Amino acid sequence: MRFMMLVKASPDSEAGVLPSREAVAAMGKYNEELIKAGVMLAGEGLHDSSKGARVSFSGQRRTVTDGPFTETKELIAGYWLIQVKSKEEAIEWASRVPFEDGEIEIRQVFEDSEFPPEILPPEEAERERAMLEEVQRKAAKP
Amino acid sequence: MVGMAASDTHRAIDAVWRIESARLIAGLARIVRDVGLAEDLAQDALVAALEQWPESGVPRNPGAWLMSTAKHRAIDLLRRRERLGRKLEELGHEFEAAEEGAAPDFEAALDDEIGDDLLRLVFTACHPVLSTDARVALTLRLLGGLTTQEIAYAFLVPEATVAQRIVRAKRTLAEARVPFEVPRGAELAARLSSVLEVIYLVFNEGYSATAGDEWMRPALCEEALRLGRIMAELVPNEPEVHGLAGLMEIQASRMRARVGPSGEPILLLDQDRARWDHVLIRRGLAALERAKRLGGALGPYALQAAIAACHARARTPEETDWVRIAALYDALAQLAPSPVVELNRAVALAMAFGPATGLELVDTLTAEPSLKGYYLLPSVRGDLLAKLGRLDEARQEFERAASLTRNGRERTLLLVRAAACERGARPPLTG
Numbered sequence: 001m002r003f004m005m006l007v008k009a010s011p012d013s014e015a016g017v018l019p020s021r022e023a024v025a026a027m028g029k030y031n032e033e034l035i036k037a038g039v040m041l042a043g044e045g046l047h048d049s050s051k052g053a054r055v056s057f058s059g060q061r062r063t064v065t066d067g068p069f070t071e072t073k074e075l076i077a078g079y080w081l082i083q084v085k086s087k088e089e090a091i092e093w094a095s096r097v098p099f100e101d102g103e104i105e106i107r108q109v110f111e112d113s114e115f116p117p118e119i120l121p122p123e124e125a126e127r128e129r130a131m132l133e134e135v136q137r138k139a140a141k142p
Numbered sequence: 143m144v145g146m147a148a149s150d151t152h153r154a155i156d157a158v159w160r161i162e163s164a165r166l167i168a169g170l171a172r173i174v175r176d177v178g179l180a181e182d183l184a185q186d187a188l189v190a191a192l193e194q195w196p197e198s199g200v201p202r203n204p205g206a207w208l209m210s211t212a213k214h215r216a217i218d219l220l221r222r223r224e225r226l227g228r229k230l231e232e233l234g235h236e237f238e239a240a241e242e243g244a245a246p247d248f249e250a251a252l253d254d255e256i257g258d259d260l261l262r263l264v265f266t267a268c269h270p271v272l273s274t275d276a277r278v279a280l281t282l283r284l285l286g287g288l289t290t291q292e293i294a295y296a297f298l299v300p301e302a303t304v305a306q307r308i309v310r311a312k313r314t315l316a317e318a319r320v321p322f323e324v325p326r327g328a329e330l331a332a333r334l335s336s337v338l339e340v341i342y343l344v345f346n347e348g349y350s351a352t353a354g355d356e357w358m359r360p361a362l363c364e365e366a367l368r369l370g371r372i373m374a375e376l377v378p379n380e381p382e383v384h385g386l387a388g389l390m391e392i393q394a395s396r397m398r399a400r401v402g403p404s405g406e407p408i409l410l411l412d413q414d415r416a417r418w419d420h421v422l423i424r425r426g427l428a429a430l431e432r433a434k435r436l437g438g439a440l441g442p443y444a445l446q447a448a449i450a451a452c453h454a455r456a457r458t459p460e461e462t463d464w465v466r467i468a469a470l471y472d473a474l475a476q477l478a479p480s481p482v483v484e485l486n487r488a489v490a491l492a493m494a495f496g497p498a499t500g501l502e503l504v505d506t507l508t509a510e511p512s513l514k515g516y517y518l519l520p521s522v523r524g525d526l527l528a529k530l531g532r533l534d535e536a537r538q539e540f541e542r543a544a545s546l547t548r549n550g551r552e553r554t555l556l557l558v559r560a561a562a563c564e565r566g567a568r569p570p571l572t573g
Contacts, residue, residue, distance in 0.1 A: 038371035
């Protein structure tokens with residue numbers, strides 16, 4: 001199963017303050033450990049929210065709000081995508097992140113098979129059915 | 143962690159075991175020079191954790207805790223086994239000396255030493271003195287941290303069979319006095335290919351279940367992928383290691399697209415490419431690049447990865463570069479000639495230059511003894527015949543393929559195609 005480890009923003013990350021050389025080295029070492037254990041799929045750090053924007057939806061209307069955003073603790077400053085066997089393994093990996101403060105939120109990524117059929121849009125199911133028929137049709141008339 | 147319910151602690155211990163067990167066993171095996179004993183010691187440490195951590199909480203550095211506990215058990219054990227006399231006594235001293243030296247190593251989990259130990263463990267578990275079944279079971283057990291029950295479930299064999307296999311494998315290694323080391327020089331290449339073979343076998347066992355209606359067992363694929371990724375970091379200068387990693391990543395990227403809503407298999411060209419996993423495709427292409435950057439001609443795994451990459455890069459089936467795929471199969475056929483590769487080359491030729499060209503090659507394979515029971519031969523032949531409008535022959539081939547496959551869902555699909563040929567072969571009744 002896959003988990004995202006979401007790194008919450010801090011006043012420093014929002015102010016665009018770069019981490020110390022020690023912190024960068026410790027993080028590099030941690031990333032290397034994730035890679036060597038074969039669990040890391042992807043990971044990225046994000047710029048502060050002043051470089052981002054929000055698009056909000058209301059019916060057909062779209063409203064764009066440029067950053068920065070104020071509610072620092074709800075913002076995301078980076079993520080890892082990891083492949084592990086259990087939520088506990090994800091927690092164990094998150095606990096090893098060399099942070100002195102801050103917070104990491106762990107969220108499980110939906111697997112395809114977890115969608116009950118009624119949630120798959122009917123047109124999707126229809127497309128699948130059509131595709132199977134297409135396979136059979138091709139077999140009949142090459 | 144204090145204050146967790148005992149069951150939570152048990153799950154936390156499982157997680158620690160998953161992360162630490164291979165390094166733990168590898169580190170111990172270097173000291174006691176016996177992987178069987180090393181695993182027993184690691185298991186003892188795990189039992190101690192299960193007893194103590196629910197009370198005391200999970201220690202700050204659980205890996206180091208397990209290692210030092212295992213080492214103390216080892217010394218106790220060696221001292222208790224007096225009947226083995228002086229020899230073990232000496233080993234005990236050696237062991238304590240090694241412990242002194244080794245203790246700080248474990249603090250830094252990334253030490254080269256540990257990487258070397260892991261690599262020694264991989265090569266030992268995949269040693270040619272063992273049968274293939276034994277290599278697979280031992281690799282999953284020692285490196286994957288899988289329980290006997292999990293391995294048995296994945297391979298659809300009784301738990302007792304797997305347990306026996308592991309016990310025998312450990313005994314064989316001890317009796318043959320297989321040294322706990324990384325092979326050097328000319329031996330390395332052969333031994334490495336044995337390791338890659340075991341990993342790919344595990345992957346394929348998960349990717350296309352050989353028996354029953356279960357189309358795939360994703361846990362085995364994930365395990366093989368993890369082992370492949372670990373190997374890519376342990377031996378970063380071997381192109382074939384990256385070739386295998388790339389091949390598995392790209393194949394795995396299609397997992398959710400290759401089964402339809404009612405469990406029926408969907409062939410590569412009929413898959414919804416939007417459902418391919420682009421994280422895995424990107425990883426696979428990067429691994430293939432790593433293999434290429436190391437230089438030299440591509441090996442069999444890298445060639446197969448390059449073929450898989452041709453499909454992964456095509457946004458639609460029509461965009462597929464079949465000429466290139468045919469050329470890659472040609473290179474593969476020269477490097478690792480096999481009738482199965484020829485069969486795949488025939489499919490690529492048919493796609494690149496028309497069904498008649500492909501059929502010409504397939505027809506040279508029908509007498510091939512090793513393909514006698516192989517359902518894909520009549521299945522491919524049936525497909526090419528159908529494309530050429532030879533529907534009656536095609537139907538017979540699909541029926542033969544259906545009678546040969548062991549996968550129930552695949553059989554259904556083949557019978558559907560046979561029936562379609564029969565309908566198509568008859569002249570339309572009226573209108």
